[in-house]
Amino acid sequence: MKKNVRQLLMIPGPTQVPVEVLLAGAKPMINHRSKDFKAVFEYIIKTLQKFFQTKNDIFMLTSSGTGAMEACASNIIQPGDKILVATIGNFGNRFAKIAAAFGADVEKLSFDKGKPVDVKVLKERLAKDTKKEIKAVIFQQNETSTGVLNDVKSIAEVVRAHGALIVVDAISGFLAADLRTDEWGLDLVAAGSQKAFMVPPGLAFVSVSPKAWEVIEKTKGTSFYFNLKTAKEFAPNGETPWTPAVSTAFSMQTALKMLEEEGMESIFDRHRWLRDAVREGVRALGFKLMVEDDKYASPAVTAVIPSEGIDVEKFRSQVRSDYEVVLAAGQSELKGKIFRIGHLGYCDQKDILATFAAIEMTLKTMGYKVELGKSVKAVQESLLSKVKVAA
Amino acid sequence: MKKNVRQLLMIPGPTQVPVEVLLAGAKPMINHRSKDFKAVFEYIIKTLQKFFQTKNDIFMLTSSGTGAMEACASNIIQPGDKILVATIGNFGNRFAKIAAAFGADVEKLSFDKGKPVDVKVLKERLAKDTKKEIKAVIFQQNETSTGVLNDVKSIAEVVRAHGALIVVDAISGFLAADLRTDEWGLDLVAAGSQKAFMVPPGLAFVSVSPKAWEVIEKTKGTSFYFNLKTAKEFAPNGETPWTPAVSTAFSMQTALKMLEEEGMESIFDRHRWLRDAVREGVRALGFKLMVEDDKYASPAVTAVIPSEGIDVEKFRSQVRSDYEVVLAAGQSELKGKIFRIGHLGYCDQKDILATFAAIEMTLKTMGYKVELGKSVKAVQESLLSKVKVAA
Numbered sequence: 001m002k003k004n005v006r007q008l009l010m011i012p013g014p015t016q017v018p019v020e021v022l023l024a025g026a027k028p029m030i031n032h033r034s035k036d037f038k039a040v041f042e043y044i045i046k047t048l049q050k051f052f053q054t055k056n057d058i059f060m061l062t063s064s065g066t067g068a069m070e071a072c073a074s075n076i077i078q079p080g081d082k083i084l085v086a087t088i089g090n091f092g093n094r095f096a097k098i099a100a101a102f103g104a105d106v107e108k109l110s111f112d113k114g115k116p117v118d119v120k121v122l123k124e125r126l127a128k129d130t131k132k133e134i135k136a137v138i139f140q141q142n143e144t145s146t147g148v149l150n151d152v153k154s155i156a157e158v159v160r161a162h163g164a165l166i167v168v169d170a171i172s173g174f175l176a177a178d179l180r181t182d183e184w185g186l187d188l189v190a191a192g193s194q195k196a197f198m199v200p201p202g203l204a205f206v207s208v209s210p211k212a213w214e215v216i217e218k219t220k221g222t223s224f225y226f227n228l229k230t231a232k233e234f235a236p237n238g239e240t241p242w243t244p245a246v247s248t249a250f251s252m253q254t255a256l257k258m259l260e261e262e263g264m265e266s267i268f269d270r271h272r273w274l275r276d277a278v279r280e281g282v283r284a285l286g287f288k289l290m291v292e293d294d295k296y297a298s299p300a301v302t303a304v305i306p307s308e309g310i311d312v313e314k315f316r317s318q319v320r321s322d323y324e325v326v327l328a329a330g331q332s333e334l335k336g337k338i339f340r341i342g343h344l345g346y347c348d349q350k351d352i353l354a355t356f357a358a359i360e361m362t363l364k365t366m367g368y369k370v371e372l373g374k375s376v377k378a379v380q381e382s383l384l385s386k387v388k389v390a391a
Numbered sequence: 392m393k394k395n396v397r398q399l400l401m402i403p404g405p406t407q408v409p410v411e412v413l414l415a416g417a418k419p420m421i422n423h424r425s426k427d428f429k430a431v432f433e434y435i436i437k438t439l440q441k442f443f444q445t446k447n448d449i450f451m452l453t454s455s456g457t458g459a460m461e462a463c464a465s466n467i468i469q470p471g472d473k474i475l476v477a478t479i480g481n482f483g484n485r486f487a488k489i490a491a492a493f494g495a496d497v498e499k500l501s502f503d504k505g506k507p508v509d510v511k512v513l514k515e516r517l518a519k520d521t522k523k524e525i526k527a528v529i530f531q532q533n534e535t536s537t538g539v540l541n542d543v544k545s546i547a548e549v550v551r552a553h554g555a556l557i558v559v560d561a562i563s564g565f566l567a568a569d570l571r572t573d574e575w576g577l578d579l580v581a582a583g584s585q586k587a588f589m590v591p592p593g594l595a596f597v598s599v600s601p602k603a604w605e606v607i608e609k610t611k612g613t614s615f616y617f618n619l620k621t622a623k624e625f626a627p628n629g630e631t632p633w634t635p636a637v638s639t640a641f642s643m644q645t646a647l648k649m650l651e652e653e654g655m656e657s658i659f660d661r662h663r664w665l666r667d668a669v670r671e672g673v674r675a676l677g678f679k680l681m682v683e684d685d686k687y688a689s690p691a692v693t694a695v696i697p698s699e700g701i702d703v704e705k706f707r708s709q710v711r712s713d714y715e716v717v718l719a720a721g722q723s724e725l726k727g728k729i730f731r732i733g734h735l736g737y738c739d740q741k742d743i744l745a746t747f748a749a750i751e752m753t754l755k756t757m758g759y760k761v762e763l764g765k766s767v768k769a770v771q772e773s774l775l776s777k778v779k780v781a782a
Contacts, residue, residue: 245593
């Protein structure tokens with residue numbers, strides 16, 4: 001028998017979506033080559049430019065975030081080009097594969113899981129590239145698989161000094177953490193609708209700097225679907241080259257209005273505030289945080305290493321079946337070793353409180369040692385101590 | 392002042408979407424790696440197999456139809472491969488460009504606008520390929536830019552005799568006209584959500600025959616996002632490799648249920664019935680049909696050549712502003728010379744009747760010679776004469 005219980009989606013995307021945004025996506029269909037769509041398109045791009053903190057071109061793609069990564073790679077890579085991927089996890093590794101698929105000579109600069117890119121190491125590597133062979137450096141703003149927030153500003157500084165293109169996969173961290181496209185000189189930035197934008201998946205976004213355009217213009221590029229030169233031709237008419245996900249664009253329009261009203265700084269504060277509460281809750285459970293250093297703790301997702309002896313996948317399944325609280329699994333070799341709590345987008349303090357209460361009760365039901373209320377109290381204290389930040 | 396008037400979307404996709412389907416897309420977000428999504432995924436694939444009339448694998452992509460075309464091309468093409476594109480218009484030409492983007496040695500076999508692929512000519516071309524260098528033949532089921540329905544069965548017969556892969560872009564014609572994937576031996580078939588499926592844009596589908604798999608397995612393929620081998624790895628778990636357009640999948644699920652209830656034959660009948668009525672209406676207006684031969688007239692879209700002296704773009708704009716009836720423009724060199732009436736998906740006889748009434752009234756308002764009611768009557772007579780087909 002299916003119980004009528006609201007599900008609490010605590011994964012790092014797709015996130016929960018406000019009903020207003022869901023219903024905006026249910027508006028009647030319109031022609032994607034019309035003044036109606038043009039108005040939606042132009043509002044989205046203009047508002048994204050604010051949130052990307054950029055004057056650069058921004059393009060809207062109908063795809064998942066991985067499509068935006070493919071757009072970045074395929075538009076700048078010619079076979080044989082040297083690309084450096086500074087990877088700290090699964091999504092860094094994915095970007096390396098994408099670059100390789102388009103023929104790049106990919107070098108991976110890998111760092112330990114749970115740690116950010118070591119800027120010193122990156123600097124040393126780039127210093128060795130005296131012939132300036134490295135065409136682009138790719139890295140994540142936020143590594144979703146481990147919950148690490150990179151220091152994008154410092155990484156970008158080092159790459160800028162070298163001269164390579166700066167390509168940032170900001171899909172899971174965008175709007176959860178500050179990202180100053182122009183000030184930090186980011187050439188290509190990828191984002192996706194299903195994260196802090198509070199929108200269903202289906203749209204992805206890429207910003208392109210003038211310096212990136214210089215490279216793109218000279219690059220033949222393989223992908224037809226993700227060709228940014230084609231997107232640039234259609235943009236002045238308020239159109240995408242191919243039929244866009246119109247409904248998701250409606251949702252995006254409504255969500256952006258809600259986010260504009262809240263204001264960017266408040267959105268960042270809110271994410272940090274919830275992150276801090278989650279981290280206190282995890283500590284009070286006696287579990288370990290995959291990211292020990294608060295400075296690099298993701299405001300979008302927290303990776304948790306439960307105490308020894310806890311069957312992580314069984315626990316995830318139980319908290320789902322008993323409370324309809326959905327936690328994310330570990331990815332690749334972290335599967336069964338960690339779980340992840342997404343706290344981005346349309347997530348509030350009530351959700352965090354309920355999640356920790358449910359985690360405690362599930363652990364108790366499963367027979368593990370747990371003090372009911374302890375982690376909830378830690379979450380409460382954290383939330384109250386910083387309430388002004390979010391107010 | 393914006394008037395509160397319902398818009399009538401008479402373009403060849405995105406089509407009108409039933410409210411039930413729109414609201415299904417507004418359901419709360421779920422984890423895309425969960426039993427919830429698996430159930431949606433499996434229902435969609437299983438039902439699509441019925442409508443594709445195939446036992447082949449079918450994959451769901453988060454993209455527009457052009458993405459499905461890219462998936463077909465990028466998974467079978469190695470640089471230098473010889474690909475024959477039998478093109479009868481804009482979308483045939485687009486597929487040729489996509490194949491070329493992935494390094495194919497593309498040969499275009501072009502036919503006049505408004506005409507289908509001449510099977511005899513194709514047969515002769517293939518007969519000359521004694522060394523069997525042509526790896527695949529690509530063509531449209533339905534050419535959206537001119538409203539031509541190709542004779543897929545006969546084309547496929549000829550290609551099968553040669554041995555090349557048969558790649559069908561069925562995006563705009565799928566479910567509007569019969570397409571027997573297995574019986575006709577179609578290796579790769581592409582479809583999109585925003586056509587006769589009555590679903591918003593954002594999902595595309597590709598079916599893959601065992602023969603196509605043999606080629607795909609041997610092909611390195613450039614695209615990472617559209618890699619079908621990766622999609623095949625994830626499918627048994629009811630997942631897509633990258634985050635799918637979950638909301639559009641909800642809509643697809645609901646629409647497929649409605650379409651299953653109607654039954655495939657009835658869907659085909661309905662589309663033919665409306666097409667015939669549209670054609671009678673156009674004739675009664677004294678306008679010309681771009682596709683003269685009824686046999687090749689698309690059941691999805693009709694291209695209309697208005698009488699000399701009519702400013703087509705001004706007329707389209709006027710019928711939109713006065714009646715909120717949205718007609719499609721001509722594409723490329725046909726822009727300003729034709730307009731197109733979409734009559735696929737969630738389109739019914741009332742829509743066709745209203746469209747012709749509005750066309751007549753607009754022509755009169757604009758000062759062109761027109762007899763009010765004449766084309767409407769022709770539409771009525773056509774609809775009544777074939778009412779049993781659709782009942």
